[in-house]
Amino acid sequence: MTSEPGRSVADCAMKCEPPHMQYCSAFAFVPESKLCLLTEAQNADFASVAPSGLVYRKSIDSDKKLVVIDGKKFQVIQHRSKGELSFARGWTQYEDGFGDETDFWIGLRTIHELTGSSPKLLRVEAVTWSDELYVSEYSGFSVADASTDYRMTYTSYLSDSSNTTGDSFTNMKGMQFSTMDRDNDMSSSGFCSNGRGNSGWWFNHCGNYNPNGVYQNSAVVHPSTMHWGGTAAQHSTALKSIRMMIHLA
Numbered sequence: 001m002t003s004e005p006g007r008s009v010a011d012c013a014m015k016c017e018p019p020h021m022q023y024c025s026a027f028a029f030v031p032e033s034k035l036c037l038l039t040e041a042q043n044a045d046f047a048s049v050a051p052s053g054l055v056y057r058k059s060i061d062s063d064k065k066l067v068v069i070d071g072k073k074f075q076v077i078q079h080r081s082k083g084e085l086s087f088a089r090g091w092t093q094y095e096d097g098f099g100d101e102t103d104f105w106i107g108l109r110t111i112h113e114l115t116g117s118s119p120k121l122l123r124v125e126a127v128t129w130s131d132e133l134y135v136s137e138y139s140g141f142s143v144a145d146a147s148t149d150y151r152m153t154y155t156s157y158l159s160d161s162s163n164t165t166g167d168s169f170t171n172m173k174g175m176q177f178s179t180m181d182r183d184n185d186m187s188s189s190g191f192c193s194n195g196r197g198n199s200g201w202w203f204n205h206c207g208n209y210n211p212n213g214v215y216q217n218s219a220v221v222h223p224s225t226m227h228w229g230g231t232a233a234q235h236s237t238a239l240k241s242i243r244m245m246i247h248l249a
């Protein structure tokens with residue numbers, strides 16, 4: 001295990017990646033001492049060295065869609081970390097899923113299978129271009145089946161385990177999914193997907209959340225960008241990376 005100075009969880013996460021560290025499999029950020037602890041060991045125990053550390057373990061399966069955070073296993077359902085993969089896709093692709101092993105949308109059908117009959121905790125991690133990590137957690141996240149156009153709901157925003165400001169995700173509660181070729185949003189005169197980079201999302205009218213928007217290489221402010229409400233003063237500020245995941249009970 002190695003340790004080095006670090007500013008934040010996001011900072012440590014970047015140190016736990018090539019080329020900085022080739023085979024990093026887990027890390028902990030220790031807030032009091034501003035340290036990143038990094039290890040190649042798959043099942044490293046940080047308890048003795050970082051009892052208060054926030055521990056992250058990297059993917060535990062080959063396609064990088066399962067991760068363990070603070071001992072909880074999560075299924076990643078969406079991830080954006082680089083700009084090459086376009087998320088401007090039609091209904092069928094949002095239903096089926098698309099992408100590669102790092103950047104992907106797992107698909108509405110799979111999200112429904114995971115959450116339709118047993119609502120789960122949704123965790124969203126957004127990293128800004130200032131390398132700040134914002135976490136939003138929601139209990140009771142559930143996506144209904146195709147006959148409802150994958151209507152989404154959840155129970156509540158968990159402020160104790162979140163650090164986004166001014167959460168307004170409630171705006172999306174009860175919405176059907178919309179894509180560039182299927183308008184289910186609440187704007188009678190407009191079409192949210194078209195104004196938001198042709199992304200797919202549970203748009204209302206239209207709302208401050210567009211994680212499937214256009215990937216930019218800096219903190220551009222525009223409704224079309226990949227953004228998440230409560231991570232910046234101007235809500236449509238482009239993020240550096242984002243991932244959405246579901247806690248597997």
Ligand SMILES: [Ca+2]
Nearest residue numbers: 185187190191
């Ligand atoms: Ca509309």
